[in-house]
Amino acid sequence: MNKKIKMTLFAVFFFTTGLIAAFSCNNIVYGNIPGPDAETPETAASFPAVHDFSLPNTLSLCGEMIPLENPHVWEMLDREFNITVWDRAQVILYIKRAGRYFPYIEKKLSEAGMPIDLKYLAVAESALLTYIKSSDGARGPWQFMTHTARSNGLRKDSLVDERLNFELSTKAAIKYLKRLKKRFNTWSLALAAYNGGEGRIGKAVREQKTNDYYRLNLPLETERFIFRIAAIKIVMENPTSYGYNLYSESIYRPYKHDVVPVDIKKQVHIADFAKSLGTDFKAIKELNPQFLKSHFPVGKYKVNVPHGLG
Numbered sequence: 483m484n485k486k487i488k489m490t491l492f493a494v495f496f497f498t499t500g501l502i503a504a505f506s507c508n509n510i511v512y513g514n515i516p517g518p519d520a521e522t523p524e525t526a527a528s529f530p531a532v533h534d535f536s537l538p539n540t541l542s543l544c545g546e547m548i549p550l551e552n553p554h555v556w557e558m559l560d561r562e563f564n565i566t567v568w569d570r571a572q573v574i575l576y577i578k579r580a581g582r583y584f585p586y587i588e589k590k591l592s593e594a595g596m597p598i599d600l601k602y603l604a605v606a607e608s609a610l611l612t613y614i615k616s617s618d619g620a621r622g623p624w625q626f627m628t629h630t631a632r633s634n635g636l637r638k639d640s641l642v643d644e645r646l647n648f649e650l651s652t653k654a655a656i657k658y659l660k661r662l663k664k665r666f667n668t669w670s671l672a673l674a675a676y677n678g679g680e681g682r683i684g685k686a687v688r689e690q691k692t693n694d695y696y697r698l699n700l701p702l703e704t705e706r707f708i709f710r711i712a713a714i715k716i717v718m719e720n721p722t723s724y725g726y727n728l729y730s731e732s733i734y735r736p737y738k739h740d741v742v743p744v745d746i747k748k749q750v751h752i753a754d755f756a757k758s759l760g761t762d763f764k765a766i767k768e769l770n771p772q773f774l775k776s777h778f779p780v781g782k783y784k785v786n787v788p789h790g791l792g
Contacts, residue, residue: 565710622643678703
């Protein structure tokens with residue numbers, strides 16, 4: 483066979499093979515993706531389907547309507563909603579921990595005549611982790627800074643940090659939020675002040691001549707804060723709508739404990755106290771995380787003990 487013919491056939495063969503390979507790869511990657519109106523067989527698409535969950539048409543937080551008709555407000559909420567709804571492991575833990583902590587928070591909010599939605603503030607602040615500490619020194623489930631904790635009745639020194647005690651810090655948070663609401667008149671501004679500080683929010687209201695939170699220009703962290711709380715509310719109020727289906731037995735239960743008053747005249751080692759009750763050091767420490775050392779400090783106060791030992 484003529485050498486030129488051989489070379490031509492050889493080139494055609496490789497060109498054709500290349501086209502077939504390219505078409506096959508293209509078909510694998512793109513060929514079976516349906517149009518927007520087509521039904522998607524479970525195994526047809528090469529990429530996993532991702533659904534864009536929609537925001538509700540209307541939404542309130544603490545009884546105040548969020549102006550979703552404002553495009554900027556809608557987009558801010560959409561951002562926080564998508565960040566929250568797709569953080570699958572975190573939301574599952576939110577729901578599980580809520581079973582342990584929400585009943586107490588709801589009870590205390592109800593007793594104080596305050597909106598139940600405020601429980602979502604604790605989720606936004608700490609993910610309902612009682613021991614969590616921020617980079618700027620805020621601690622506990624309500625993320626109190628030292629000064630704010632002390633001004634709302636919590637003890638904070640080298641021996642005791644009551645920010646870490648869920649019940650004590652919840653009572654302090656309710657006290658603080660009530661004061662913020664009284665000063666700023668709306669819950670949106672009160673929550674902004676909780677995050678950004680009373681002085682900063684007060685100054686912004688005066689300088690910008692508006693007390694409408696959604697019209698204030700604030701630091702981005704504080705602007706996002708209200709929307710983050712709202713996004714958490716949307717998902718946690720109706721988790722099954724967003725693909726979260728948990729068995730009831732997997733939800734964490736509240737800790738059962740008794741409360742005993744003590745009057746410590748001289749430092750008592752927690753292990754000795756625990757042994758006298760028939761329990762152990764770890765059990766007492768976990769029920770009373772506010773005690774930072776291995777002993778109880780001198781003074782009169784209440785101690786949580788395992789249920790049935792009080």
